[in-house]
Amino acid sequence: MIGSNTTEAHPVLALRMKKAARKGATIVVADPRKIWLTKLAKRHLQLRPGSDVWLVNAMMHVILKEGLQDEEYIREHTEDFEAVAEVVSRYTPEEAEKVTGVPAADIVATAREYATEKHAAVFYTLGITEHACAVDNIWSLSNLVLMTGHLGYESTGLNALRGQNNVQGLNDAGANPAYFPGYQPADSAEIRQKFSEAWGVEVPETPGYRLDQIMSGLHDGRIRALYLIGENPAQTEPNAHHVMEGLEHVDFLITQDLFLNDMTERLADVVFPASSFAEKDGTFTNTERRVNRVRKALPCPGEAREDWQIVVDMAKAMGGNWPEYRTPEDAWNEFADLAPFWTGIRYDRIEEVGLQWPCTDRDHPGTPYLHAPSPSRPNGKGKFYPVEYQPPIEQPDSEYPFVLSTGRTLYHYNSATMTMREEGVVQKQEDPFVEMHPDDAAALGVQDGDWVRLVSRRGELEARAAVGERVYPGLVWMALHFAQAKVNWLTHDVGDPLIGTPEYKTSAIRIEPVGSALKPAAR
Amino acid sequence: MSSMVRFTLDGREASAPEGELLVHAAARHGVFIPTLCHDDKLDPYGGCRMCVVGVEGSPRPLPACATRVAEGMVVSTNSNVPAFRKTLTEMLLAEHLDPNPGGRPNELTDLAADLDAEAPFILPDAKRKEYEDRNRLMGYTPDACILCNRCVRYTQEVMQCSALSLEGRGPHARIVPTWERSWLDTECELCGGCLSVCPTGAIFEKFLEGTEQPERELVKTKTTCTFCGVGCQLDLNVDPETNRIVKVTSEPHYVSNEGNLCVKGRFAFNFVHHPDRLTKPMVRREDGELHETSWEDALQVAADGLNRVKAEHGPQAIGFLASARLTMEENFLIQKLARSVVGTNSIHSCEAT
Numbered sequence: 005m006i007g008s009n010t011t012e013a014h015p016v017l018a019l020r021m022k023k024a025a026r027k028g029a030t031i032v033v034a035d036p037r038k039i040w041l042t043k044l045a046k047r048h049l050q051l052r053p054g055s056d057v058w059l060v061n062a063m064m065h066v067i068l069k070e071g072l073q074d075e076e077y078i079r080e081h082t083e084d085f086e087a088v089a090e091v092v093s094r095y096t097p098e099e100a101e102k103v104t105g106v107p108a109a110d111i112v113a114t115a116r117e118y119a120t121e122k123h124a125a126v127f128y129t130l131g132i133t134e135h136a137c138a139v140d141n142i143w144s145l146s147n148l149v150l151m152t153g154h155l156g157y158e159s160t161g162l163n164a165l166r167g168q169n170n171v172q173g174l175n176d177a178g179a180n181p182a183y184f185p186g187y188q189p190a191d192s193a194e195i196r197q198k199f200s201e202a203w204g205v206e207v208p209e210t211p212g213y214r215l216d217q218i219m220s221g222l223h224d225g226r227i228r229a230l231y232l233i234g235e236n237p238a239q240t241e242p243n244a245h246h247v248m249e250g251l252e253h254v255d256f257l258i259t260q261d262l263f264l265n266d267m268t269e270r271l272a273d274v275v276f277p278a279s280s281f282a283e284k285d286g287t288f289t290n291t292e293r294r295v296n297r298v299r300k301a302l303p304c305p306g307e308a309r310e311d312w313q314i315v316v317d318m319a320k321a322m323g324g325n326w327p328e329y330r331t332p333e334d335a336w337n338e339f340a341d342l343a344p345f346w347t348g349i350r351y352d353r354i355e356e357v358g359l360q361w362p363c364t365d366r367d368h369p370g371t372p373y374l375h376a377p378s379p380s381r382p383n384g385k386g387k388f389y390p391v392e393y394q395p396p397i398e399q400p401d402s403e404y405p406f407v408l409s410t411g412r413t414l415y416h417y418n419s420a421t422m423t424m425r426e427e428g429v430v431q432k433q434e435d436p437f438v439e440m441h442p443d444d445a446a447a448l449g450v451q452d453g454d455w456v457r458l459v460s461r462r463g464e465l466e467a468r469a470a471v472g473e474r475v476y477p478g479l480v481w482m483a484l485h486f487a488q489a490k491v492n493w494l495t496h497d498v499g500d501p502l503i504g505t506p507e508y509k510t511s512a513i514r515i516e517p518v519g520s521a522l523k524p525a526a527r
Numbered sequence: 528m529s530s531m532v533r534f535t536l537d538g539r540e541a542s543a544p545e546g547e548l549l550v551h552a553a554a555r556h557g558v559f560i561p562t563l564c565h566d567d568k569l570d571p572y573g574g575c576r577m578c579v580v581g582v583e584g585s586p587r588p589l590p591a592c593a594t595r596v597a598e599g600m601v602v603s604t605n606s607n608v609p610a611f612r613k614t615l616t617e618m619l620l621a622e623h624l625d626p627n628p629g630g631r632p633n634e635l636t637d638l639a640a641d642l643d644a645e646a647p648f649i650l651p652d653a654k655r656k657e658y659e660d661r662n663r664l665m666g667y668t669p670d671a672c673i674l675c676n677r678c679v680r681y682t683q684e685v686m687q688c689s690a691l692s693l694e695g696r697g698p699h700a701r702i703v704p705t706w707e708r709s710w711l712d713t714e715c716e717l718c719g720g721c722l723s724v725c726p727t728g729a730i731f732e733k734f735l736e737g738t739e740q741p742e743r744e745l746v747k748t749k750t751t752c753t754f755c756g757v758g759c760q761l762d763l764n765v766d767p768e769t770n771r772i773v774k775v776t777s778e779p780h781y782v783s784n785e786g787n788l789c790v791k792g793r794f795a796f797n798f799v800h801h802p803d804r805l806t807k808p809m810v811r812r813e814d815g816e817l818h819e820t821s822w823e824d825a826l827q828v829a830a831d832g833l834n835r836v837k838a839e840h841g842p843q844a845i846g847f848l849a850s851a852r853l854t855m856e857e858n859f860l861i862q863k864l865a866r867s868v869v870g871t872n873s874i875h876s877c878e879a880t
């Protein structure tokens with residue numbers, strides 16, 4: 005488990021890990037914090053945030069040095085192994101200890117166990133991807149997996165745990181500038197031709213903007229109108245003040261959501277009242293690529309409409325020439341006809357149990373394990389990508405001495421507009437809190453539960469100190485969810501150059517005691 | 528695949544995969560054996576003896592929920608078992624002043640009705656100490672608890688939360704959060720798993736108190752949880768009169784979660800009914816304020832706004848942000864709107880990872 009606080013981010017998946025541990029499975033947790041799973045873990049590699057590449061490269065160093073790699077798999081199913089072998093030869097466990105803070109002996113032991121166990125799987129979540137070097141982290145893990153041939157059968161592989169309910173489906177559906185539905189590249193003339201024919205209208209060739217480019221486009225005037233559907237970038241995007249300023253420049257803003265928030269109330273030109281998951285039919289795709297049915301249990305309140313209906317209405321109002329969509333199933337069928345990996349999935353087949361894509365025709369049983377028997381690239385070979393360590397962009401210094409890392413907690417859902425409305429749930433975590441080590445708290449003169457002020461180069465906020473040994477000295481941790489103390493005011497938006505994932509995970513900050521145990525509102 | 532074994536069930540030939548629990552093997556052959564302390568989410572336990580059956584060669588009856596089928600086994604579910612079962616049910620009822628508070632679904636009273644069992648008397652010390660907990664989600668009624676230990680086993684085997692324990696002995700025994708603190712002060716994560724396995728409703732959803740509708744008349748709709756990528760399968764239990772979700776349940780045979788849920792999937796559904804939900808379209812007028820309006824008007828204003836920007840600055844000046852909270856179908860249509868109507872590939876989301 006690397007960078008995955010599974011019991012909080014994917015609680016029911018964590019139950020399977022708990023069960024496996026009860027049945028004798030070995031769990032090794034690599035995480036800067038002493039998260040719950042470390043209790044069941046044989047070993048906890050408490051690495052410094054952002055040092056993942058060092059850790060993983062050092063594990064590969066050990067595997068190669070001791071000859072534990074799967075030579076046959078490397079020969080038959082991969083390419084460019086030598087490049088990685090060369091790079092990792094420079095990443096010794098002893099040096100790794102200095103950078104990551106993880107004892108060399110633990111790195112060696114973990115590498116040996118991972119390489120020699122037949123059923124060995126790697127799990128990671130946003131902990132790994134929300135760094136400026138997100139893609140590097142994934143490649144280094146993928147190198148590790150390829151080198152040991154741990155993929156393509158049960159309980160192996162590199163398992164990305166998708167954060168939210170339908171992130172997988174969102175990308176599969178083509179809500180991505182680089183891909184048409186079903187990961188069909190937007191830069192391919194052939195693919196554009198296919199969609200132009202299917203839709204009876206020329207689809208655009210000009211590359212689209214990614215999220216970070218849309219956000220910067222708000223400032224420099226490239227983006228003049230924005231249609232936001234169920235999103236509040238001023239909450240979820242790093243450097244939220246900056247995003248808010250950008251939104252103020254936009255000429256025309258449409259939002260479609262369940263609730264109003266500060267931003268929409270002030271800035272939206274049109275607000276469409278939308279639907280919750282309980283009020284519509286459709287599908288969500290889970291982190292195992294399983295397409296599950298969503299079913300309507302209730303009517304929408306008042307005049308609110310189902311989101312798919314609103315989009316169809318908008319297309320009509322704008323003069324688009326669309327076929328009639330009577331139900332979401334019509335949209336699904338259009339998608340499945342256009343996207344080969346989904347062609348075999350139809351509503352009548354997923355009434356009881358969802359199917360996992362790829363599923364290419366009506367008789368296809370779905371695909372539980374990707375990359376079996378060899379990696380799914382055109383030539384059937386998994387590619388090794390050598391990765392060098394890049395230090396986190398913002399390092400602590402004398403003015404901002406603490407490293408702030410952020411993440412999710414069990415009790416809330418991203419910007420928490422849904423869960424913060426649940427009194428019984430909020431009872432467990434009411435106020436924004438920041439986890440800090442007792443030594444740091446003592447040095448600052450802060451007691452557990454005191455309010456403190458966190459200041460970064462970009463903003464500041466107040467939170468309650470949660471003093472404990474979940475973090476090590478010098479590291480503090482905060483959750484993303486609290487509207488009154490948006491942690492994204494502190495973080496910065498230097499993204500991964502390739503995929504534009506913002507660096508939520510580490511920022512340099514300083515901490516000032518507020519000298520009060522009262523909530524800001526009560527002072 | 529495990530190999531099949533042959534056994535005899537009430538004089539008939541039967542077969543089952545080797546190692547299958549008798550209670551399941553019998554059910555597949557149409558013989559229903561009542562259980563009380565058994566739950567498919569938990570390890571076999573065999574504590575209450577409600578499910579005992581006769582097995583040839585065994586000196587005493589064996590619990591079907593904890594006995595595995597073996598080659599040549601001769602099983603009888605109907606000799607003197609029903610009488611035994613009735614006595615057992617009567618004894619359990621005798622220990623309870625109030626076996627079924629609040630009319631919640633209750634496997635014990637169902638069983639009593641099936642077997643025509645009634646409490647012969649109520650034990651003089653049947654009244655147990657009441658239990659209050661300041662959390663707003665789950666309550667516990669000691670007087671309904673049959674000490675089957677399902678809840679505690681769930682906390683140990685599945686959640687591993689060490690939040691519940693059995694306290695006291697004999698007539699004073701009850702289940703309480705460890706150290707008799709509130710659930711909120713233990714490692715409890717409010718997943719409601721212990722509640723979901725309780726056969727008697729002794730652990731119950733607090734917010735259910737006060738609904739008029741008997742639980743059995745709620746309408747269940749199976750759907751997928753909206754809160755994370757595990758995609759747990761669950762049933763929304765809706766009161767057909769008020770059209771409100773009253774509770775969320777799940778079944779052990781549901782794929783991905785086997786009947787388990789977390790605090791969000793089980794308890795965080797009230798946002799659906801929150802009074803702040805938007806119920807009318809709104810547009811910003813000259814006065815700078817948002818005003819409620821008709822759909823027709825709102826759609827026109829929105830379409831005109833986008834068309835105007837497109838005419839003045841081109842399609843690249845329009846961005847779309849979709850959402851992981853929406854369905855696949857909705858995201859498909861949104862990107863189609865961006866690409867085929869507006870004419871831009873600038874469609875992304877805040878949750879692309």
Ligand code: SF4
Nearest residue numbers: 690715716718719721
């Ligand atoms: S609700 Fe869940 S976490 Fe809490 S005691 Fe019950 S099983 Fe444990």
Ligand code: SF4
Nearest residue numbers: 672673675676678725
């Ligand atoms: S509370 Fe319910 S599950 Fe727990 S012992 Fe009592 S009856 Fe059994």
Ligand code: SF4
Nearest residue numbers: 752754755759789792
């Ligand atoms: S119930 Fe919990 S674990 Fe399951 S999908 Fe919902 S949020 Fe995720």
Ligand code: FES
Nearest residue numbers: 563573575576592
């Ligand atoms: S149900 Fe089998 S012993 Fe209780």
